[in-house]
Amino acid sequence: MRGARRVLRLWHRCFGIGAGLWLLLLAVTGCAITFYDELDRWLNPDWRHIAQPWTDAPQLDAALANAARRLPAFTPRLIDLPDAPSHSILIVGSLARPGEGPRPAQLFADPRNGHVLGWREGGRLAFDRHHVMDTLYALHMDLMLGETMAWFLGLVALAWVLDHLPAIILAIPRLGKWRTAFQVQGRGFNLRRLFDLHRAPGVWAFPITLTLAITGLCLSWQEEMRSLVSLASPVSERLHYSLPPMSGASHAVPIDPILQQMGVQGRRIDMIQLLPHQGLYAFRAHDPRDLDGMGRLWLYVRQQDGRAAGARHDNGVSAGDHFFAWQYPLHSGKAFGLAGRIAIFCAGIATVLTAITGILLFMFRVDGRRRSREKG
Numbered sequence: 512m513r514g515a516r517r518v519l520r521l522w523h524r525c526f527g528i529g530a531g532l533w534l535l536l537l538a539v540t541g542c543a544i545t546f547y548d549e550l551d552r553w554l555n556p557d558w559r560h561i562a563q564p565w566t567d568a569p570q571l572d573a574a575l576a577n578a579a580r581r582l583p584a585f586t587p588r589l590i591d592l593p594d595a596p597s598h599s600i601l602i603v604g605s606l607a608r609p610g611e612g613p614r615p616a617q618l619f620a621d622p623r624n625g626h627v628l629g630w631r632e633g634g635r636l637a638f639d640r641h642h643v644m645d646t647l648y649a650l651h652m653d654l655m656l657g658e659t660m661a662w663f664l665g666l667v668a669l670a671w672v673l674d675h676l677p678a679i680i681l682a683i684p685r686l687g688k689w690r691t692a693f694q695v696q697g698r699g700f701n702l703r704r705l706f707d708l709h710r711a712p713g714v715w716a717f718p719i720t721l722t723l724a725i726t727g728l729c730l731s732w733q734e735e736m737r738s739l740v741s742l743a744s745p746v747s748e749r750l751h752y753s754l755p756p757m758s759g760a761s762h763a764v765p766i767d768p769i770l771q772q773m774g775v776q777g778r779r780i781d782m783i784q785l786l787p788h789q790g791l792y793a794f795r796a797h798d799p800r801d802l803d804g805m806g807r808l809w810l811y812v813r814q815q816d817g818r819a820a821g822a823r824h825d826n827g828v829s830a831g832d833h834f835f836a837w838q839y840p841l842h843s844g845k846a847f848g849l850a851g852r853i854a855i856f857c858a859g860i861a862t863v864l865t866a867i868t869g870i871l872l873f874m875f876r877v878d879g880r881r882r883s884r885e886k887g
Contacts, residue, residue, distance in 0.1 A: 516684075519677035526674045527869040533667045535866040537727075540651035542859035544644070545844060545852050551644040552598075558619040558629040558641070564596035565623045568774065571783070572765045573625025574600050578618050581627045582606065585616060590766075590783045593622050600625075606632055617645070665731030671724040679717060682710045702875060709868035712861035719858035726842035729835065737835070744831035750811060750821050757790035763814040766792065772817075773810070781806025790814050800826050802836060803845035 543550065552559040571590055578585055584607040591601040600620040605613035615633035620626060633645050634655065646655075653661035682692045692714045695707040713720070729736045737746050766783065773780055773794060784793040792814055795806035807825040812818065826836045840846035844855035 516681070519680055523674060523677045523681060524873070526670055527866075527873065530667050530670050530674075531866050531870050533664065534671065535863060535870075536654075537651060537664070537667070538859045538862035538866065540647045541723075542856050542863070543647045544651055545856045545859065547644055547648060548594075554640040554644065555629075559599055560597050561599055561621050561623065561628075563623070565593070566596050568767065568771055569593060569600055569622035570625045570767065571600065571770065572767050574602065574620035574622075574627075575625075575766075577620065577625045577627050578602055582616075582618065582630060584608070585618065585630075586613070587618075588785055590785070592780055592782055598622075599628055661731055665728055665735075668724050668727040668731055672721070672728060675717065675721045675724065678713060682714050702872075705868055705871060705875070709865055709872055713865045716858040716861035719854055720862060722841055723855070723858060723862075726838045729838045730842060737831075740831045740834055744834070745829045746831035746835065747823075747827050747829065749809060749825070750823050751784075751786050751789050751791060751793060754789045754791070756788045763787070764817045769794070769812055769817050778810070779806075787814070791820060798824060800824055802826070803840035803843065804848070805845070807836070 569592055571592075574590075575587060578587060585604055586607070587602050587604040589603040591603065593600060600622050602618040602620060604616055604618070606616040607613050614635075616630060617633065618630040619628040621628055629641070631641050631645065633642075633649060635642075635646075636655065637643070637646055649655050653664065683689050693711055695711050696703065698704070740746055769792065770780060770783075773796070778794070779797040780794050781797055782795045784795065786793055790813060792812045794810040794812060796808045796810055797806045798808035801807045809823050809825070811820040811822065813820050826833055837846065842855075844851035844853070847854070
């Protein structure tokens, strides 16, 4: 038994040495972006809010036209409609730069008249009020280093999943004293108290951090996990992923009349994805089946004539589809509303504390061994 615990302790220590700093960075950025929209609106009221609330349909065609005049190199991809009468329109797309590849960009417009309120370029490290939340989000996704780093962070997530079992076994050495694993004992700053500060937060947050690790793995290694899950249950994709490119250019009908018709049908639209290569608009509508408060019912409309072209809910039809539909809602906490997001934030704080105290414990042990060698 002691030999097994020694192996588990070695694994846990190696995991901490190899992944501790990465986990710390992911936890810090994850805590911040748990409340991304709230913080971004607080930091940028001139972009994210309008002076007079607007309850009529937002003027999306005017916003796109003004965006084209303001930023001729900007290509819109997604329109996020206002969540409240005082909120602005968010248009997400890419910005072409001479001699560079396209860079992600966001543009904000007034829903009353489509007037451009401001815009920002993503993909660069900046911590001013206009860019800090976008920077933290990008750091959390892939440290702004692209697909290779995203794959590496998936590897960190996999190691984190595996580490949960040794961690809980080491935290509770004897079942008769399981309560001590939840407590912080000792006074002052000593090794005993430091160990408890390392152990207790991890034990309290264990179910949530395990969920974060598993969902983080699925979100980082999407193709690999879909291939794995498809061995047990079919996994389908959103319709536009399988549609062929449209041959030739065609005139796109305005969006505003289609949006108004959706409203007449009782559809509450959350956002609209522009798919010019397939000749489609994808209206994402709120639906009782949604798991995270975001519009997950995709209603496809032909850009050429405004006619319906198909529909699909992100929940899909199979167990595999349902499994992947749950990943982002669980990872963000949005599956359980505000309470879920607070729980994710608290688990992030616990992970930060666990990572920092783990690094300090390792440093204490290294320093102790150095002193022992000097005395010997």
